[in-house]
Amino acid sequence: MGFPGRRTRTREHPHPRVHRGGGSGGCPPGAPAGRDAPAPEQVRAALARHRHGDDRRGRVPRAARRARRPRRRRVRPHPVPAPCRRPVGPADRPPHLGGVAARDAAADSRRGQRAPPRLDRRPAGRDGPARPGAGRGTVSPSVEPVEVLDGHSLEPGERAEAAAHKGSATTFFSGFDGLRAIAALAVLVTHVWLASSYRGPGSTWLTQLDVGVPVFFVISGFLLYRPFVAARLADRDQQSTAVFWKRRVLRIFPAYWIALIIISAFFYEGPLPIENAKDFITHALLLQVYTSDRVIGGPIQQSWTLAVEVAFYAFLPFYALAIRRIRPKRWSVLTVELVGIAALYVFSCAYRLILLGLDLSVPRYSQWRIFLPGFLDTLALGMLLAVLSAWFTREGRRVTVPRWSAGAAWGVAFVCYALLAEGIGLPLIPTEPRSDVQFMVEQFLRGVFAFALVLPAVFAAARPGVIHRFLSARVMVALGLVSYGIYLWHEGMIDAYLQWRDLVIFQPNMLNLLVFVLVTTILIATVSYHAIEKPAMRLKGVRLQPEFLRRRTATWGSFEKTLLFIMFAGFVIRFAYAWFERRPQFDEVGVIGDANFYHRGAQLLADGKGFISTFSYDVFGKTIQDASHPPLYILWLAIPSVFGWSTTTAHQLWTIPIGVATIATVGYCGKDMIGRRTGLIAAALVAVYPNVWSHDALITSETMAIFTTTVTVWMGYRYWRAPSMKRALALGLAVALAVFARSEMAMLIPFMVIPLLLATRGASWKERWKRLVAAGLMVLAIVGPWVAWNLVRFEEPVTLSTNFGLTLLSANCDGTYYGNDIGYWRMDCALPVGDSIRALEIDQSVAEKGYRDAALDYIKEHKGRFAYVTLVRWARYTGLWDLTHRFDQVYKDMNPEGREPYVAWTSVYMWFALAPLALVGAVVLRRRRIPFYIACAPIFATFVTATITFHQNRYRASAEPAICLLAAVTIDAIVRRVERTRRGAAGAADAAEPGPDDGDGGGNGEPARELTGTLA
Structure with a gap:
C-alpha cells in the first residue's frame, strides 16, 4: 500500500513525486508554501526513529515492534516533495507513518532546521550579498562545486551531476578552476622555454614556472582528504575506499591512455620510447618511475607527477582509516589530525635528508627523488587546508576572514617565487645538480608558494575581491576545465612542432613555439575534455558493483555506459598488441603467409588489378586470377588502400575497429539472449580473451569472421525474441556476410538458420517457409555475384574459394x-x-x-x-x-x-x-x-x-x-543462484524470468522460465 497516484522523478528533485491531479510544484492539493514544513530528510529521520522505537519517552511502540519483525514485502515511505512547506498531516502521510513519527517530524520543523544549500546558487557581486544571511567576511559557496557531494570530491565539470543531488550535505570553494588553469599554463610555459632557444632576461623566472606542479599537489591533498576529515568531524562513516579508487581511476586514466597512445605513436622520439608491450603496460599503469633509471623521459615526460598522484591515491584511504582509529581521551579530533599531518611533513623532510646522504649521480638513487615520500610534505599542506576548512565550517558554521587576506596570501606566494627565481641561486636548468641547502630550501619554498596560492580559494570572502574575481572569470574557469588535457598534451605538441619545422630541441623561437603549443594544446584539451574526460566523469555515478552483478536494478543507460568502458579497454589491449608487438615484426621480417595474401591483395585491388594471385604477381610478374579466400576482408582493407593508406600498420589499425565492434556485438547478443548482466560478462570476456584479440593485429580474415559470425548469432536471437520478416532478412544478410568472410561459415545455414526459421512459434508453416525463402534470397543476393563471377573466370566450377x-x-x-x-x-x-x-x-x-x-x-x-x-x-x-x-x-x-x-x-x-x-x-x-x-x-x-x-x-x-x-x-x-539463496524464501516470488519485451531475456513473446533443480 502507499499513496495512490503516479510516481515519477524530476530533475529538480531526485525523490519520487506523487501527482494527484491537483496542486503545483509536485505538492498535493491545498499544500501551503512555507518554511515550517519538514524537509524529506527530516521525515526519513523521524521515520527511522519511529521504526527503531525511539519515541523520546523510552518506550518501544507497538508499530516499532511490528516493524522489527521480518516482512515478506517492504513498503517504502513516501517522502514529502521539496516544494511542500507544511507539516505532514494525517491525510498526507503513508499508512505506516504513525503519530510518533509525524510528531517527531513536526518537532524537527519547529526547531527550524535549515534546508540544504543549493548547488546552483552563485555568489553575488558588489551590489548585494551572496545570499540571505551572508554578511561580509564570511565563507560563501563557490561558482564551481569542487567538494564535497555525499562524501566524494567533485571534479571540474560535475556541476550538472551535483545539481541532481540537491539536499545533500555539500560545501563549495571558489576559484579552484582558476588555480588549475594557472598551474597547467605555468608548467606549459616553462616546458616551452626549456625547448626553445631563448636564454635571455627573465629566464630565471621562466624556469621556475614548474611551481605549478606543487600547486596541483596541494589542490589534490585538499580536495581528496576533505571528505575523509569532514566525515570524521560529522561522525559519519568514511567513504568507501573502492568507490574512492574507482573515481580516481576514471578521472586520471582514460584521458591519459588516449594521450599516451597518440603521442607515443605519432610525435615522441626522445628518451625512454615505448618499444614493446611491456613498456606500454608500464607507462599505462604509471609504473615507469619505478622501473627506469631516468628521472624524466617517455612519451609524456611530466607523467611522473601522475605517478606520484596515483601513489597518493593508494596511500590516502589507509592513512585516513588509521588516523580515524586514533581516539585519545585528552586530545581533540583537530589535534590528532594536525599531529598526523605534521608527522607526514616531517617524514617527507627526513626522506629528503636521507637522499642527500646518497650519491644522487647514481640513476637508481636519483629516481628516488620523485617517489611519493619526497612530495608528502606538499600534499600534507593541502591536507592541512582540508582539516582547517572542515573544522571551521563544521555543522554549518561560518568563519570570518579579513578582506585583505587573499592579497596577503598571494603576496607571500610572490615572495617565495622571487626567492626561487633570484634569491637562492638555483641553476637555470631544473635537472642540473644543486647543493644540499638549495635542495631543501627549494622544496620548502615551493610548498609555501603552493599553500599561499591555494589559501584564498579555500577561505574566500563573501564579496569577492580582485583575486577571487580573477580566479572565477569565465576564461579561467574554461581553461581550468580543460587543464588536465593541457597538462597531458603540451609536451606532445612541442614534439609535433619540432617534427613539423624539422628542428631539434633548443632551436625553436620561443614566441613561435609558445603560440603553436598554446593553440593546439587548448584545442586538443577541449576535445579531450568533452569526448573522454566528461563521459568518464559521468561513469563515476555508475554503481561500484558492476552492472553485470546487478541486472534488474540498473537504470536505463548504465548498460551502454559499462559496455562503452569495456570496449575502450578492449581497444587499448588491441592497439597495444598491434603497435608494440606486431608492427615491429612486420617492419623487420615483412608480411608472409595468409597475411600477405590479404595485405597485398588489398593493395592490388586498390590499384585496379582485381582479385589476382599475389604470389604470381610479385614473384613471376604474372597476372593470374585468384579466389583463395572469400573477398570480404580484402574489400575492407581496400577502403584505406584506395586513399593511399596501404601500409601494414594502416591495415592493422583499420582492422582494430572490427575487433572493438565485436565486443559491442557480443554484449548486445548476450543482452538479447539472457539479460544485461550476461551481455556485459560476455563482452568483458571477449575484450580480454587472447584467442579473440590476438587476431586483430595479424591482418588475417579471422577478425572479420569473428565479427560477422557474432552478428549472425545476435540476429538469430533477435529473431527468436520477436520473429518477423524484417528480422529474417537481417539474419540472412548477417549469415551472407559471414560466408563472405570465411567459406566454412556456410554451415551456419543448416546448423542455425534453417532450424530457427522453421521452428518459429506462433507462425503458420506458410509464413515460416516464406521467411526461410526470403533469408535464402538475401544470402543469394550477397554471395551470388561472387559465385557467378568465379564460375565464369575459372575453368573448373568454383563457388566461394579455391583453397x-x-x-x-x-x-x-x-x-x-x-x-x-x-x-x-x-x-x-x-x-x-x-x-x-x-x-x-x-x-x-x-x-x-x-x-x-x-x-x-x-x-x-x-x-x-x-x-x-x-x-x-x-x-x-x-x-x-x-x-x-x-x-x-x-x-x-x-x-x-x-x-x-x-x-x-x-x-x-x-x-x-x-x-x-x-x-x-x-x-x-x-x-x-x-x-x-x-x-x-x-x-x-x-x-x-x-x-x-x-x-x-x-x-x-x-x-x-x-x-x-x-x-x-x-x-x-x-x-x-547466489542471489536467490540469499533472498531465501522471500525471493521465491522472483523466480520467474522477465519477459522478452523488457530487455532482460525471453523469446517468442513468452518469458524464459527457470526450472527448479538447475542453475537456470
Whole structure:
C-alpha cells in the first residue's frame, strides 16, 4: 500500500513525486508554501526513529515492534516533495507513518532546521550579498562545486551531476578552476622555454614556472582528504575506499591512455620510447618511475607527477582509516589530525635528508627523488587546508576572514617565487645538480608558494575581491576545465612542432613555439575534455558493483555506459598488441603467409588489378586470377588502400575497429539472449580473451569472421525474441556476410538458420517457409555475384574459394597421420603436387582439383588410420591433446604460427577456464528453453571444419565469441543462484524470468522460465 497516484522523478528533485491531479510544484492539493514544513530528510529521520522505537519517552511502540519483525514485502515511505512547506498531516502521510513519527517530524520543523544549500546558487557581486544571511567576511559557496557531494570530491565539470543531488550535505570553494588553469599554463610555459632557444632576461623566472606542479599537489591533498576529515568531524562513516579508487581511476586514466597512445605513436622520439608491450603496460599503469633509471623521459615526460598522484591515491584511504582509529581521551579530533599531518611533513623532510646522504649521480638513487615520500610534505599542506576548512565550517558554521587576506596570501606566494627565481641561486636548468641547502630550501619554498596560492580559494570572502574575481572569470574557469588535457598534451605538441619545422630541441623561437603549443594544446584539451574526460566523469555515478552483478536494478543507460568502458579497454589491449608487438615484426621480417595474401591483395585491388594471385604477381610478374579466400576482408582493407593508406600498420589499425565492434556485438547478443548482466560478462570476456584479440593485429580474415559470425548469432536471437520478416532478412544478410568472410561459415545455414526459421512459434508453416525463402534470397543476393563471377573466370566450377584442395592435402599425408604432427598440418605434404601443378602453369581451379584428388586418394589408401587421426583432431580442438601431450598445441601456436609465448599460454589457460563453463551454459540454455543451437552453431561449424581438415587454434577463432557467450550464461546463472539463496524464501516470488519485451531475456513473446533443480 502507499499513496495512490503516479510516481515519477524530476530533475529538480531526485525523490519520487506523487501527482494527484491537483496542486503545483509536485505538492498535493491545498499544500501551503512555507518554511515550517519538514524537509524529506527530516521525515526519513523521524521515520527511522519511529521504526527503531525511539519515541523520546523510552518506550518501544507497538508499530516499532511490528516493524522489527521480518516482512515478506517492504513498503517504502513516501517522502514529502521539496516544494511542500507544511507539516505532514494525517491525510498526507503513508499508512505506516504513525503519530510518533509525524510528531517527531513536526518537532524537527519547529526547531527550524535549515534546508540544504543549493548547488546552483552563485555568489553575488558588489551590489548585494551572496545570499540571505551572508554578511561580509564570511565563507560563501563557490561558482564551481569542487567538494564535497555525499562524501566524494567533485571534479571540474560535475556541476550538472551535483545539481541532481540537491539536499545533500555539500560545501563549495571558489576559484579552484582558476588555480588549475594557472598551474597547467605555468608548467606549459616553462616546458616551452626549456625547448626553445631563448636564454635571455627573465629566464630565471621562466624556469621556475614548474611551481605549478606543487600547486596541483596541494589542490589534490585538499580536495581528496576533505571528505575523509569532514566525515570524521560529522561522525559519519568514511567513504568507501573502492568507490574512492574507482573515481580516481576514471578521472586520471582514460584521458591519459588516449594521450599516451597518440603521442607515443605519432610525435615522441626522445628518451625512454615505448618499444614493446611491456613498456606500454608500464607507462599505462604509471609504473615507469619505478622501473627506469631516468628521472624524466617517455612519451609524456611530466607523467611522473601522475605517478606520484596515483601513489597518493593508494596511500590516502589507509592513512585516513588509521588516523580515524586514533581516539585519545585528552586530545581533540583537530589535534590528532594536525599531529598526523605534521608527522607526514616531517617524514617527507627526513626522506629528503636521507637522499642527500646518497650519491644522487647514481640513476637508481636519483629516481628516488620523485617517489611519493619526497612530495608528502606538499600534499600534507593541502591536507592541512582540508582539516582547517572542515573544522571551521563544521555543522554549518561560518568563519570570518579579513578582506585583505587573499592579497596577503598571494603576496607571500610572490615572495617565495622571487626567492626561487633570484634569491637562492638555483641553476637555470631544473635537472642540473644543486647543493644540499638549495635542495631543501627549494622544496620548502615551493610548498609555501603552493599553500599561499591555494589559501584564498579555500577561505574566500563573501564579496569577492580582485583575486577571487580573477580566479572565477569565465576564461579561467574554461581553461581550468580543460587543464588536465593541457597538462597531458603540451609536451606532445612541442614534439609535433619540432617534427613539423624539422628542428631539434633548443632551436625553436620561443614566441613561435609558445603560440603553436598554446593553440593546439587548448584545442586538443577541449576535445579531450568533452569526448573522454566528461563521459568518464559521468561513469563515476555508475554503481561500484558492476552492472553485470546487478541486472534488474540498473537504470536505463548504465548498460551502454559499462559496455562503452569495456570496449575502450578492449581497444587499448588491441592497439597495444598491434603497435608494440606486431608492427615491429612486420617492419623487420615483412608480411608472409595468409597475411600477405590479404595485405597485398588489398593493395592490388586498390590499384585496379582485381582479385589476382599475389604470389604470381610479385614473384613471376604474372597476372593470374585468384579466389583463395572469400573477398570480404580484402574489400575492407581496400577502403584505406584506395586513399593511399596501404601500409601494414594502416591495415592493422583499420582492422582494430572490427575487433572493438565485436565486443559491442557480443554484449548486445548476450543482452538479447539472457539479460544485461550476461551481455556485459560476455563482452568483458571477449575484450580480454587472447584467442579473440590476438587476431586483430595479424591482418588475417579471422577478425572479420569473428565479427560477422557474432552478428549472425545476435540476429538469430533477435529473431527468436520477436520473429518477423524484417528480422529474417537481417539474419540472412548477417549469415551472407559471414560466408563472405570465411567459406566454412556456410554451415551456419543448416546448423542455425534453417532450424530457427522453421521452428518459429506462433507462425503458420506458410509464413515460416516464406521467411526461410526470403533469408535464402538475401544470402543469394550477397554471395551470388561472387559465385557467378568465379564460375565464369575459372575453368573448373568454383563457388566461394579455391583453397579447399590445398588445405585438405596439407592435412592428409604421412607427416600428419604419424609422428608429432598427427592431426595437424604440414606444408611439405602439398609441395610435391604443388611443384608439378605450378610447372604446368594451369588455372587455379584446375590446381585446386588436383590438390583435392591427391588428398582424397591418400585418405582412401589410409582408411584405417583416418578414424584415429580424426579423434586426434578432436582432441586438439578441445584441448585434451595439450593435457596429454605436454601442451603440444601451445608450442605449435608459437612455432610455426608465430604467436608470442605470453599470448599462447594465456590463450590456453583461458580456454581451459571457459570451455567447461560454456558446456554448462549450453545445458542452462536448454533447461531454460532458450535455443542453445543458435550460440552453438559457430562451434559446430568450426568443429566440422577441424574434423574434415585439421585443427589449429586460428581455425577455432570464429567460435570463440560463442564460447564466451555460453560461459557468461553460466556465470550469470551462478550469480543468480547466489542471489536467490540469499533472498531465501522471500525471493521465491522472483523466480520467474522477465519477459522478452523488457530487455532482460525471453523469446517468442513468452518469458524464459527457470526450472527448479538447475542453475537456470
